[in-house]
Amino acid sequence: MREREGEWTGLMRSAISGDGAAYHRLLKAIAPVLRAAARRGLARAGQPVDQAEDIVQDILLAVHLKRHTWDANAPFAPWLFAIARNKLIDALRRRGRRVFVNIDDFAETLPGEAAAETVSASEVAAQLESLPARQRAVLQSIAVDSASIKDTAAKYSMSEGAVRVALHRGLASLTARLREQ
Amino acid sequence: MRMDTDQLIRTLAADNTRARPVGFVLALALLAAAPVSLLMFFTELGVRPDVMTAMRNPFFDLKFAVTLALATSAILVSLHLSRPEASMRGWGWLFMIPAGLLVAGISSEMMMPQRLPMMTRLVGQNSRVCMSAIPAMSLPLLAAALIALRHGAPTRPALAGAIAGLLSAGIAATFYASHCTDDSPLFVVTWYTIATALVTAIGALAGSRVLRF
Numbered sequence: 001m002r003e004r005e006g007e008w009t010g011l012m013r014s015a016i017s018g019d020g021a022a023y024h025r026l027l028k029a030i031a032p033v034l035r036a037a038a039r040r041g042l043a044r045a046g047q048p049v050d051q052a053e054d055i056v057q058d059i060l061l062a063v064h065l066k067r068h069t070w071d072a073n074a075p076f077a078p079w080l081f082a083i084a085r086n087k088l089i090d091a092l093r094r095r096g097r098r099v100f101v102n103i104d105d106f107a108e109t110l111p112g113e114a115a116a117e118t119v120s121a122s123e124v125a126a127q128l129e130s131l132p133a134r135q136r137a138v139l140q141s142i143a144v145d146s147a148s149i150k151d152t153a154a155k156y157s158m159s160e161g162a163v164r165v166a167l168h169r170g171l172a173s174l175t176a177r178l179r180e181q
Numbered sequence: 182m183r184m185d186t187d188q189l190i191r192t193l194a195a196d197n198t199r200a201r202p203v204g205f206v207l208a209l210a211l212l213a214a215a216p217v218s219l220l221m222f223f224t225e226l227g228v229r230p231d232v233m234t235a236m237r238n239p240f241f242d243l244k245f246a247v248t249l250a251l252a253t254s255a256i257l258v259s260l261h262l263s264r265p266e267a268s269m270r271g272w273g274w275l276f277m278i279p280a281g282l283l284v285a286g287i288s289s290e291m292m293m294p295q296r297l298p299m300m301t302r303l304v305g306q307n308s309r310v311c312m313s314a315i316p317a318m319s320l321p322l323l324a325a326a327l328i329a330l331r332h333g334a335p336t337r338p339a340l341a342g343a344i345a346g347l348l349s350a351g352i353a354a355t356f357y358a359s360h361c362t363d364d365s366p367l368f369v370v371t372w373y374t375i376a377t378a379l380v381t382a383i384g385a386l387a388g389s390r391v392l393r394f
Contacts, residue, residue, distance in 0.1 A: 068200035082265035
């Protein structure tokens with residue numbers, strides 16, 4: 001557990017200083033842990049666990065958009081679990097449950113495998129539809145078609161800077177819409 | 182359109198926009214809002230005419246020490262609370278600085294011979310202005326602080342909002358102190374505190390709504 005969290009902190013430090021591959025690896029590494037915790041939280045609240053993926057995506061978006069609040073001298077796991085706990089409580093509240101989420105839900109869980117096949121489109125995907133056309137196109141190109149920023153810029157005859165801005169704004173407005181729903 | 186978690190992760194990793202630190206954003210927001218409060222101050226109140234002589238009165242100067250200590254402590258605590266894992270543990274004592282200064286002021290005033298009785302000093306002449314001017318001048322600052330703190334990730338939004346209220350009341354009270362002719366720490370501890378409590382409550386209420394993330 002310690003070792004795993006030490007590794008996360010290292011990856012996040014590299015990520016903050018601009019190492020995109022480290023960041024990708026970090027997000028891949030935390031997703032199963034978040035998934036297991038979300039399932040456990042849902043189960044405890046008597047909710048169907050197949051909604052866990054929505055919560056995982058919500059947490060990942062928050063981690064991404066709030067990563068500047070992480071202090072690079074502090075360990076990463078407490079920061080992550082605080083965000084995850086906040087999002088999980090939020091999600092359960094939106095589903096009409098008053099719940100107590102134990103921080104240990106996050107610290108002690110073993111990674112959970114992704115559901116074999118996500119049958120229904122996720123909440124994130126549903127909100128994607130309502131974004132302004134340009135943000136949506138950029139997100140679609142990068143997320144679904146796995147295009148790079150450069151390719152996306154070429155495809156829509158935008159500058160790379162404009163693609164970056166649209167991507168960031170798209171992720172931010174996705175989060176805002178998820179919160180308001 | 183579908184987006185599974187792996188696709189989302191890939192997308193997040195592609196977004197390398199650097200966000201500015203919360204402290205920087207808060208500084209900008211307060212610098213933008215301060216002129217609005219100052220405009221209110223100079224159109225409605227203005228600096229007291231005898232300010233040059235007043236500055237030689239330690240109790241006049243003490244007002245600024247108290248309000249600035251409050252504003253500074255609140256800025257530090259609100260930046261701390263903008264981190265999701267933060268708690269108040271080890272930070273609450275900062276507010277003992279303005280409180281302690283006030284207590285020290287009250288006790289030293291008690292030890293000096295006074296022209297006016299205690300209640301007269303406490304009630305003063307400007308209590309009503311004090312209680313309306315400090316909250317009014319706080320509001321632009323509070324709004325700015327809340328907007329800036331939305332940039333952070335406070336997991337206790339009502340508390341973070343309350344601290345933003347203290348912060349803005351501390352700055353507004355600093356402006357107000359240069360207008361007010363009541364310098365007794367007894368006046369300050371009563372009316373400034375009521376005004377500050379009001380702004381803090383507004384901040385907590387607003388924070389619990391707008392500081393969720």
